[in-house]
Amino acid sequence: MTIPEGMQVQSAPENVSKKTPFGSYEISYEKTGRTITVKSSLYLFVDRVTPEQYADFRAFCAAADRALDTPLLLEPMKETKQ
Secondary structure: OEOOOOEEEEEOOOOEEEEOOOEEEEEEEEEEOOEEEEEEEEEEOOOOOOOOOHHHHHHHHHHHHHHHOOOOEEEEOOOOOO
16 A cells, blocks of 8 residues: 555554464554555464354454454644744
């Protein structure tokens, strides 16, 4: 993503890395000049989830979803007086 002229990053999500018995996910953000690169991965380690495991599996999926849904906020650049 290229940051539009006249805008700056107000807040960026933290990099996230999580591994559980069900799977793992990782999201990273890197800013170089006016370019922001977002890398994400999601791996599932299981083919089936037992009824007893379902609540923990659902929590893993919800956490991954929240991490992927965290916004990067931009704001207009503040004018500097010279």
